[in-house]
Amino acid sequence: MKILVPVKRVVDFNAKVRVKPDGTGVELASVKMSINPFDEIAVEEAVRLKEKGKASEVVCVSIGAPQAEETLRTALAIGADRGILITGVAELEPLAVAKALKVVVQEEQAQLVILGKQAIDYDCDQTGQMLAGLLNWPQGTFASKVEVEPDAVLVTREVDGGHQTVRLKLPAIVTADLRLNQPRYLSLPNIMKAKKKPVAKKSLEALGIDVRPRLEILKMAEPPHRKAGVKLTSVAELIQKLKTEAGVLS
Amino acid sequence: MKALLLAEHDNITLKDATARAVTAARELADEVHVLVAGYECRAVAESAAKLDGVAKVRLADAVAYQHMLPEPLAALLQSLAAGYGALLAPSTSVGRNVMPRLAALLDVMQISDMVAATAPDTFKRPIFAGNIIETVRSSDATKVITVRTTAYRAAPRCGSAPIEPVTAAADPALSSFVGEELSKSERAELTTARIVVSGGRALQSRENFQKFLEPLADKLGAALGASRAAVDAGYAPYDWQVGQTGKIVAPDLYIAIGISGAIQHLAGMKDSKVIVAINSDADAPIFEVADYGLVADLNKVVPELTAALSKA
Numbered sequence: 324m325k326i327l328v329p330v331k332r333v334v335d336f337n338a339k340v341r342v343k344p345d346g347t348g349v350e351l352a353s354v355k356m357s358i359n360p361f362d363e364i365a366v367e368e369a370v371r372l373k374e375k376g377k378a379s380e381v382v383c384v385s386i387g388a389p390q391a392e393e394t395l396r397t398a399l400a401i402g403a404d405r406g407i408l409i410t411g412v413a414e415l416e417p418l419a420v421a422k423a424l425k426v427v428v429q430e431e432q433a434q435l436v437i438l439g440k441q442a443i444d445y446d447c448d449q450t451g452q453m454l455a456g457l458l459n460w461p462q463g464t465f466a467s468k469v470e471v472e473p474d475a476v477l478v479t480r481e482v483d484g485g486h487q488t489v490r491l492k493l494p495a496i497v498t499a500d501l502r503l504n505q506p507r508y509l510s511l512p513n514i515m516k517a518k519k520k521p522v523a524k525k526s527l528e529a530l531g532i533d534v535r536p537r538l539e540i541l542k543m544a545e546p547p548h549r550k551a552g553v554k555l556t557s558v559a560e561l562i563q564k565l566k567t568e569a570g571v572l573s
Numbered sequence: 574m575k576a577l578l579l580a581e582h583d584n585i586t587l588k589d590a591t592a593r594a595v596t597a598a599r600e601l602a603d604e605v606h607v608l609v610a611g612y613e614c615r616a617v618a619e620s621a622a623k624l625d626g627v628a629k630v631r632l633a634d635a636v637a638y639q640h641m642l643p644e645p646l647a648a649l650l651q652s653l654a655a656g657y658g659a660l661l662a663p664s665t666s667v668g669r670n671v672m673p674r675l676a677a678l679l680d681v682m683q684i685s686d687m688v689a690a691t692a693p694d695t696f697k698r699p700i701f702a703g704n705i706i707e708t709v710r711s712s713d714a715t716k717v718i719t720v721r722t723t724a725y726r727a728a729p730r731c732g733s734a735p736i737e738p739v740t741a742a743a744d745p746a747l748s749s750f751v752g753e754e755l756s757k758s759e760r761a762e763l764t765t766a767r768i769v770v771s772g773g774r775a776l777q778s779r780e781n782f783q784k785f786l787e788p789l790a791d792k793l794g795a796a797l798g799a800s801r802a803a804v805d806a807g808y809a810p811y812d813w814q815v816g817q818t819g820k821i822v823a824p825d826l827y828i829a830i831g832i833s834g835a836i837q838h839l840a841g842m843k844d845s846k847v848i849v850a851i852n853s854d855a856d857a858p859i860f861e862v863a864d865y866g867l868v869a870d871l872n873k874v875v876p877e878l879t880a881a882l883s884k885a
Contacts, residue, residue, distance in 0.1 A: 336837070340701045349705065361818075417673070418682045443817065445700050447685045449673035452643065456677030461747035462643055464670045467811065477751065481811055482666040483764070483820075485755035489642065491748045501801075501818055502811060537682035538709040541695065546706050549843055552864035554855075558877045561849065564865055569847045571768070571826040572793075572882075 324471070324493075326369040326378045327433035328403065329424055330362040330385050332394040333444040342543045349444075349543065356390070358397045361439025365499040367506040368469060369437050370402035377471040378435070380404050384427050386420055388413045392522060399517035400509045406520065411527030412534060419534035421453035426530045428458060433494070435476065440465050440498040451498035461491035465500040574658035574693055576602030577631075579650065579671065580621050581663050584611045584639065587620040589765040590663035592727035595624050597720040598661050599728075601690040604628045606657075608739075610649055612639035622734040630734050635741035640750040641667045645742070647674040652742040654679060654715060658693065664719040664821075665764075676717040683717045684709065688724035702817040702840035722764070723823035723844055756810060763813065766796035768826045771815055771842070774802040775831025775852065775871060782808050785875040786830065792882045798822065798842075800832045816841035831871050834859030851875065 334340055335355040343350050358366075369381040383398040384407040385391040395406035409423060428436060441448035455462035463469075463478030467486065470477040479488045481500045491497075527534065555561050565572040576598045581588040591607070598605045605626055609618040610633040618632040631653070637645040650660060650671070660675065662668030664686050676683040688706070689697040695710045696718070763769065770790040776782050782799075790797050799809035801816055815822055817840040827845035832838060834850070834857055842848070843862050850863035853870050860866045867874055 416682050448669050449683050452673035453677035456674035487753040488751040489748050490751050537713050538711055540709055542708040543705050549862045551861045554866040558874055558881050571847050
């Protein structure tokens with residue numbers, strides 16, 4: 324079974340983001356970029372499945388700017404076998420990404436696609452579900468446990484209020500939640516080895532899909548900042564403030 | 574314009590998220606229908622019919638919808654989509670699962686986590702862990718939207734809409750339900766509670782969560798939450814996590830105990846009306862968003878707070 328793992332290059336989770344002065348977008352110049360943390364978990368899960376003998380090959384794909392090759396190298400250092408880099412448009416909407424991934428899934432004849440549940444930049448939480456819809460495959464989103472059976476995959480999902488387990492017929496789509504696994508530490512030898520692994524380069528145009536944006540970004544702005552309040556000295560004072568000033572306790 | 578809203582429920586009770594999403598749907602549509610899809614869920618439809626602003630409840634009662642699996646639900650919504658300008662769901666684990674699949678089936682780019690509709694085609698939504706609000710205009714004929722329900726008030730229960738049965742769509746039968754483990758709690762639900770008591774790594778153990786936070790939450794009738802660090806350390810269950818990738822809450826009162834306040838945590842609670850922070854580190858970032866701060870040892874002041882509330 325071949326597993327495909329899409330990975331996205333995003334602003335690092337620790338970096339401070341700012342809106343461009345004209346409000347048209349996010350200031351990305353000299354901001355640290357990393358692999359989307361949920362995608363890193365997805366790669367780790369795919370590699371573990373291969374190590375357990377459940378998968379034959381792990382292929383990673385990234386769509387975006389040429390620098391996304393660095394993101395693919397990170398995935399290869401975790402243990403993916405090869406990469407596919409699709410460039411042409413730097414920023415794509417999830418629907419366009421899902422359409423591009425559908426072409427890759429069909430070309431690669433992948434049986435399982437594991438994605439991060441959301442990218443931490445635009446927080447859309449859409450691509451995996453959209454890809455499942457386009458392929459008419461079952462989907463196991465927000466996975467905290469994945470077990471591969473001969474013709475199915477058993478996915479434990481994090482849902483509001485607890486966990487749900489579903490059985491998906493293969494081929495299937497899984498999206499990784501935070502606690503699916505703890506990605507391994509990247510060792511220097513593996514980072515070196517990853518540099519030699521193959522990365523095929525393709526143009527987005529060659530996929531022959533419609534990637535025109537459906538959403539026009541009119542404005543980006545920072546939300547109103549909360550002002551820091553007061554530091555109190557005692558529990559009695561806190562209770563009094565909550566009752567009289569804030570009016571949230573009766 | 575007509576809108577169809579997917580109801581959030583457990584086949585027995587309608588969740589408050591639906592009442593809030595009705596308010597959101599009315600922001601962009603002049604006629605709102607609610608779809609109750611489930612199994613033996615007539616009571617839920619009756620409850621939805623009482624929500625003010627709902628013109629009609631459509632009830633799809635079939636075993637295929639019992640566990641809200643996304644494949645049959647998206648197929649059902651697709652079969653009902655004609656005639657609606659917008660299809661919405663609250664941004665719950667069900668809504669976030671089903672709606673993007675539906676959007677792809679309809680060839681539409683979804684609006685995730687809408688917090689405001691400034692026109693029927695123009696929406697505001699938080700990005701980058703809520704650090705930026707983007708305003709987008711959709712050119713799709715049908716809008717597919719998930720609603721961040723903390724941004725809306727619940728529609729009052731004073732209506733009486735008709736309930737109309739709808740035929741189940743063909744079930745793609747791609748997945749099946751195996752089981753579930755839902756936390757049974759007498760406490761208020763985290764995302765809709767009026768008061769949330771939330772603990773961080775400084776609690777130092779699962780026992781301390783029980784010892785310090787539970788009595789306080791019981792006293793206040795509050796829901797319990799936790800920071801990612803506390804959940805990672807095993808002090809609290811996964812579904813208590815408040816933050817960018819956990820639950821988004823906006824209660825009247827949020828009490829952060831032993832939480833330092835990473836931006837990912839703030840993303841999940843900074844829209845709370847009043848924030849109280851209790852932390853021994855005076856420089857913790859949580860104090861930058863807290864209305865009231867107590868720089869103190871939680872082991873001492875939390876029991877003191879619980880005791881003082883018992884006396885009052």
